[in-house]
Amino acid sequence: MTEEQIVPADIEVGVVGIGLMGSSIIVSLLVSGHQVKAIAPIPEDFEQAEARIAGLLDICAQADLLKYDIAYYTSRLEISMDYSTLANCHLVLECVIEDIDIKTTVYHAITDVVGHDAIIASNTSAIPISTLQQLVAIPGRFLGVHYAEPAFATRFMEITCGADTDEAKANWVFRLAHHWGKEPTLLRKDIKGFITNRLMYAVYREIFHLMDEGRASMDDADKVFRYDVGSWITLMGIFRRMDFTGVGDQIEIFKKTFPGLSNTDEVPEVMQKIVEENGRGIQNLQGLYAYSPEEAKKWEETFSQFNTEIFNLAAQYPYGEAPVNACAVNKVSSR
Amino acid sequence: MTEEQIVPADIEVGVVGIGLMGSSIIVSLLVSGHQVKAIAPIPEDFEQAEARIAGLLDICAQADLLKYDIAYYTSRLEISMDYSTLANCHLVLECVIEDIDIKTTVYHAITDVVGHDAIIASNTSAIPISTLQQLVAIPGRFLGVHYAEPAFATRFMEITCGADTDEAKANWVFRLAHHWGKEPTLLRKDIKGFITNRLMYAVYREIFHLMDEGRASMDDADKVFRYDVGSWITLMGIFRRMDFTGVGDQIEIFKKTFPGLSNTDEVPEVMQKIVEENGRGIQNLQGLYAYSPEEAKKWEETFSQFNTEIFNLAAQYPYGEAPVNACAVNKVSSR
Numbered sequence: 204m205t206e207e208q209i210v211p212a213d214i215e216v217g218v219v220g221i222g223l224m225g226s227s228i229i230v231s232l233l234v235s236g237h238q239v240k241a242i243a244p245i246p247e248d249f250e251q252a253e254a255r256i257a258g259l260l261d262i263c264a265q266a267d268l269l270k271y272d273i274a275y276y277t278s279r280l281e282i283s284m285d286y287s288t289l290a291n292c293h294l295v296l297e298c299v300i301e302d303i304d305i306k307t308t309v310y311h312a313i314t315d316v317v318g319h320d321a322i323i324a325s326n327t328s329a330i331p332i333s334t335l336q337q338l339v340a341i342p343g344r345f346l347g348v349h350y351a352e353p354a355f356a357t358r359f360m361e362i363t364c365g366a367d368t369d370e371a372k373a374n375w376v377f378r379l380a381h382h383w384g385k386e387p388t389l390l391r392k393d394i395k396g397f398i399t400n401r402l403m404y405a406v407y408r409e410i411f412h413l414m415d416e417g418r419a420s421m422d423d424a425d426k427v428f429r430y431d432v433g434s435w436i437t438l439m440g441i442f443r444r445m446d447f448t449g450v451g452d453q454i455e456i457f458k459k460t461f462p463g464l465s466n467t468d469e470v471p472e473v474m475q476k477i478v479e480e481n482g483r484g485i486q487n488l489q490g491l492y493a494y495s496p497e498e499a500k501k502w503e504e505t506f507s508q509f510n511t512e513i514f515n516l517a518a519q520y521p522y523g524e525a526p527v528n529a530c531a532v533n534k535v536s537s538r
Numbered sequence: 539m540t541e542e543q544i545v546p547a548d549i550e551v552g553v554v555g556i557g558l559m560g561s562s563i564i565v566s567l568l569v570s571g572h573q574v575k576a577i578a579p580i581p582e583d584f585e586q587a588e589a590r591i592a593g594l595l596d597i598c599a600q601a602d603l604l605k606y607d608i609a610y611y612t613s614r615l616e617i618s619m620d621y622s623t624l625a626n627c628h629l630v631l632e633c634v635i636e637d638i639d640i641k642t643t644v645y646h647a648i649t650d651v652v653g654h655d656a657i658i659a660s661n662t663s664a665i666p667i668s669t670l671q672q673l674v675a676i677p678g679r680f681l682g683v684h685y686a687e688p689a690f691a692t693r694f695m696e697i698t699c700g701a702d703t704d705e706a707k708a709n710w711v712f713r714l715a716h717h718w719g720k721e722p723t724l725l726r727k728d729i730k731g732f733i734t735n736r737l738m739y740a741v742y743r744e745i746f747h748l749m750d751e752g753r754a755s756m757d758d759a760d761k762v763f764r765y766d767v768g769s770w771i772t773l774m775g776i777f778r779r780m781d782f783t784g785v786g787d788q789i790e791i792f793k794k795t796f797p798g799l800s801n802t803d804e805v806p807e808v809m810q811k812i813v814e815e816n817g818r819g820i821q822n823l824q825g826l827y828a829y830s831p832e833e834a835k836k837w838e839e840t841f842s843q844f845n846t847e848i849f850n851l852a853a854q855y856p857y858g859e860a861p862v863n864a865c866a867v868n869k870v871s872s873r
Contacts, residue, residue, distance in 0.1 A: 398748070402762060406776065419729065419733050422723075429771065430692065433771045435845070437768035437769075440763045442827070443827060449819050450817055451813055451821075453809060471792070491777045492778060506770070513851065516847055
């Protein structure tokens with residue numbers, strides 16, 4: 204764990220929680236060369252884990268993401284319900300559900316077995332890292348490592364420090380994440396709700412407000428994002444886009460638009476209703492839209508296919524080797 | 539102009555304003571089969587228009603968007619500074635700068651020459667349609683038709699009614715827009731700031747707030763959008779994404795996140811400063827980032843290339859012929 208060199212093959216990583224996200228993270232780590240110890244706290248997950256991970260490795264093989272054959276990667280994975288297999292891990296990623304009591308139990312089980320210098324990270328996107336790290340013995344070794352789905356085929360990662368996180372440990376994870384093929388953000392101050400959520404929930408607040416007023420429909424909003432925002436976001440992000448369309452004109456629009464934006468704290472009624480009716484989305488075929496079992500399955504497959512294609516498309520417009528120098532400057536200056 | 543059939547080749551369209559956006563709109567209309575009468579209110583634009591449009595047609599040819607050779611399309615375009623060439627237009631699109639006095643002058647010049655049943659539309663993204671339509675004789679024929687850049691290679695379009703817009707005319711434009719290869723939204727009630735802007739400005743308000751607090755950098759925000767949001771937005775839009783990730787969990791995040799979001803009406807200081815320094819973005823090489831002339835040119839080219847590729851990628855995941863029936867249902871139910 205020196206600053207000089209990071210060799211994923213020499214770094215053992217633990218993952219606790221083998222749900223959809225956990226499986227995807229395990230595959231990402233295997234593909235990056237790590238030995239992985241996976242812990243399934245739930246018997247149901249333990250039973251399904253092997254098949255689920257094999258399925259994801261198969262997707263990776265089809266997308267040409269694998270250097271070796273699938274058997275090589277599975278040979279480097281141990282799935283267990285016994286936390287003691289984590290004993291030699293340098294880093295343990297927790298990706299269980301967003302329940303602080305469950306997370307507390309999990310952290311105790313982890314710290315009981317790992318070394319004092321092992322880093323512990325949560326994939327949470329809901330609970331502040333500063334809060335979670337107080338549940339862990341030696342809080343300085345705790346931080347947030349938030350993946351985007353599917354973890355093995357997305358570049359995005361939020362690395363987030365809590366108030367007490369040891370900066371050297373965060374820097375090490377930041378460097379390691381580049382070996383995972385990530386373009387991580389490194390937030391040295393905790394953001395409540397994390398950065399993607401914060402920004403997207405600003406959108407959600409506004410669109411529900413427009414829908415309440417009968418000014419826009421779900422379909423309108425989805426078109427806006429699919430065809431307008433989608434046509435530039437992967438290339439430019441938001442700030443370069445402002446420069447591109449003319450940053451000078453923006454200020455007038457700020458002045459006119461801000462006072463009209465929703466400032467509500469209320470959960471939108473339509474969301475409240477769905478949750479009361481136990482709607483969970485495509486998982487139980489009932490969400491903002493309705494799904495047949497075939498449709499739900501098709502969406503999973505389609506997303507996986509699309510994701511591979513946008514991943515490949517984005518690779519033609521890399522940040523580090525950007526088409527113009529300004530990108531590289533930006534990359535350096537923000538750190 | 540019957541409800542039965544729309545044949546773009548028989549419909550003459552006028553465009554007033556031949557800046558970057560106007561040129562792009564003209565090319566979109568030509569490619570869709572229209573005869574186009576273009577008016578340049580500014581001598582400088584008049585001089586540059588022919589070359590600019592030829593350049594864009596060239597891009598279309600390279601992207602394989604043209605049915606005929608370039609000469610065919612230019613033969614169907616008349617560029618002039620004389621409004622009387624608009625006399626026979628069925629539809630006139632105004633795309634001059636966001637200045638209400640200039641727009642007033644332009645509308646008078648248009649209504650002086652066109653027939654009473656000609657539809658007049660503004661590409662504005664800043665001034666409410668209900669306000670603009672009061673500047674036009676026979677306000678019922680006025681509406682908003684807002685393009686995304688580049689107009690000839692994007693599916694997004696906001697069609698917006700003002701309070702007095704004749705719904706039959708809006709429906710006709712909505713149908714016509716499908717002949718332009720658009721997936722238009724049709725807002726029957728004016729939204730101040732329009733829908734894309736409203737939603738994106740909610741993001742801008744929040745990110746500037748996070749930057750002010752030292753919690754995130756421009757680079758972080760751009761990564762969030764390039765690699766996270768960008769990895770699903772073109773496929774799913776925002777609502778299906780909620781279903782996909784689990785709509786049931788969202789409500790807890792709403793409750794935790796909304797109260798922390800920025801509610802400010804203030805223009806961010808960093809934007810104020812750029813405008814005071816006359817920064818306009820890549821146009822004058824000075825914006826949120828700095829650009830060399832070569833970099834600015836490269837960004838134009840790169841955007842055009844990326845846009846073609848994401849357009850083609852999105853075409854594999856169409857809305858109407860969606861991979862699951864839910865999409866089609868959604869499409870019907872929202873109208």
